[in-house]
Amino acid sequence: MSEPTAENPAENVTESTAGTAGPAASDEPRTESHDPAVPAAYAAFMRTGWGDRELDVPRHPVADLAAARRSTLAAAFPDDRLVLPAGTYKVRANDTDYRFRPDTAHTYFSGNQTSDAVLVIEDGESVLYARPRSERDTDEFFRDRQYGELWAGRRPSAQEISDSLGIEVRHVKDLPSFDDDRKTRDLTTDEDLARVADELRLVKDAWEIGELQEACDVTALGFEDSVRDWDRVLEFGERWIEGTFFRRARAMGNDIGYDSICAGGSHATTLHWIDNTGRIEPGKLVLLDMGVEGHNLYTADVTRTLPVDGRFTPVQRDLYDLVLKAQQAGIDAVRPGVPFLAAHHAAMEVLAHGLDDMGLLPVSAQEALDPESKVYARWTLHGTSHMLGMDVHDCGRASADIYPKGELAEGMVLTVEPGLYFQEDDLLVPEELRGIGIRIEDDILVTADGNRNLSASLPRTSSDVEEWMGRLR
Numbered sequence: 200m201s202e203p204t205a206e207n208p209a210e211n212v213t214e215s216t217a218g219t220a221g222p223a224a225s226d227e228p229r230t231e232s233h234d235p236a237v238p239a240a241y242a243a244f245m246r247t248g249w250g251d252r253e254l255d256v257p258r259h260p261v262a263d264l265a266a267a268r269r270s271t272l273a274a275a276f277p278d279d280r281l282v283l284p285a286g287t288y289k290v291r292a293n294d295t296d297y298r299f300r301p302d303t304a305h306t307y308f309s310g311n312q313t314s315d316a317v318l319v320i321e322d323g324e325s326v327l328y329a330r331p332r333s334e335r336d337t338d339e340f341f342r343d344r345q346y347g348e349l350w351a352g353r354r355p356s357a358q359e360i361s362d363s364l365g366i367e368v369r370h371v372k373d374l375p376s377f378d379d380d381r382k383t384r385d386l387t388t389d390e391d392l393a394r395v396a397d398e399l400r401l402v403k404d405a406w407e408i409g410e411l412q413e414a415c416d417v418t419a420l421g422f423e424d425s426v427r428d429w430d431r432v433l434e435f436g437e438r439w440i441e442g443t444f445f446r447r448a449r450a451m452g453n454d455i456g457y458d459s460i461c462a463g464g465s466h467a468t469t470l471h472w473i474d475n476t477g478r479i480e481p482g483k484l485v486l487l488d489m490g491v492e493g494h495n496l497y498t499a500d501v502t503r504t505l506p507v508d509g510r511f512t513p514v515q516r517d518l519y520d521l522v523l524k525a526q527q528a529g530i531d532a533v534r535p536g537v538p539f540l541a542a543h544h545a546a547m548e549v550l551a552h553g554l555d556d557m558g559l560l561p562v563s564a565q566e567a568l569d570p571e572s573k574v575y576a577r578w579t580l581h582g583t584s585h586m587l588g589m590d591v592h593d594c595g596r597a598s599a600d601i602y603p604k605g606e607l608a609e610g611m612v613l614t615v616e617p618g619l620y621f622q623e624d625d626l627l628v629p630e631e632l633r634g635i636g637i638r639i640e641d642d643i644l645v646t647a648d649g650n651r652n653l654s655a656s657l658p659r660t661s662s663d664v665e666e667w668m669g670r671l672r
């Protein structure tokens with residue numbers, strides 16, 4: 200996914216779909232006006248005759264990591280009580296909610312992915328206040344549309360969550376009000392806590408890198424699925440690619456990490472084209488920016504720009520090769536100790552000179568690259584990189600001095616994704632370039648001595664892309 204702002208590669212948006220702390224559990228089931236009446240005899244009958252079933256839940260691999268992360272976070276605020284809510288459901292319409300996706304920091308520090316839970320860290324102790332499966336002594340389990348087991352599915356019990364995550368679990372209805380004198384920092388409102396939480400997530404450990412690698416590998420399969428189905432793509436257009444990729448994301452991951460950008464023809468010049476309603480037409484390019492989110496919520500973020508006919512035209516190839524050269528320069532700049540922005544600057548250097556060679560710049564490339572000018576950016580628009588992890592635009596609330604103005608360190612993962620975009624109505628470029636958008640994006644791990652491309656299994660050079668398409672179609 201490309202950068203959220205055109206102006207500043209520094210700025211990131213928070214992409215959590217979770218809301219703020221969930222409401223404490225109420226004994227009133229959430230029902231709808233069209234639900235049938237529940238006479239006392241029916242309710243009484245429903246509450247009897249159920250077996251109790253506790254599952255043996257293995258310890259989750261993140262449990263020990265999360266415990267260590269909590270210690271580090273607590274050490275940053277030794278006197279305070281830290282509250283990290285998972286968030287609750289978001290309404291889509293009336294009584295219909297979106298599928299739940301927990302707050303990133305909540306899951307990072309607890310491992311929990313169930314809704315409405317609240318992680319509390321205090322005096323070195325952590326408690327997860329969770330909303331466990333329905334008891335049988337209220338109507339909830341057969342009447343509540345949101346949490347009722349017979350409506351929404353079985354939630355884990357408190358014991359199961361505790362066994363899995365190695366943390367003390369209490370019912371969220373017992374969440375204290377915290378109205379004592381102690382300072383309470385709630386992640387949803389406390390900027391310092393949010394900042395530190397994001398800064399702690401910048402460097403990924405070996406388990407996280409494995410999760411990101413897996414997300415990239417499944418993402419590559421999703422791209423392959425789309426190309427294999429090219430006849431249908433030509434018939435149904437962008438929608439078919441979106442659906443094909445989504446199927447792979449659901450089959451082997453948790454979800455897509457962000458709305459897929461499936462941009463045929465001039466739609467590719469719209470940075471975040473997520474309508475995906477257009478046709479895929481012969482002779483044009485199609486820009487695909489898609490990423491699978493794995494079961495532990497780490498997401499890939501990969502872009503390829505493909506020739507619809509399987510072969511680039513000479514004009515398309517020249518532009519593609521220029522973007523690839525810029526991307527390679529950006530990737531080559533990635534190593535520990537260099538500024539985060541080094542990849543951006545290396546890529547923009549290549550693109551500005553390329554635009555100059557095409558005779559498009561009103562000034563020299565050197566003048567255009569001056570931070571006070573940046574006129575080349577009419578055709579590059581966005582920053583080259585952002586951090587990647589559990590959020591596609593990861594760690595966006597870190598202190599700007601650390602990210603993006605700081606340096607790269609071993610274990611960080613960032614995208615390198617330069618692009619060239621010639622709008623359909625741009626009168627300053629030759630007509631043959633108008634409506635062409637090209638972006639190439641890979642997910643780059645900073646290693647001790649350089650970097651590793653986690654998404655390298657997808658072809659990048661123009662000839663490799665053609666060979667790959669020819670093999671799969």
Ligand SMILES: [Mn+2]
Binds near residue numbers: 200500585616640
């Ligand atoms: Mn991206």
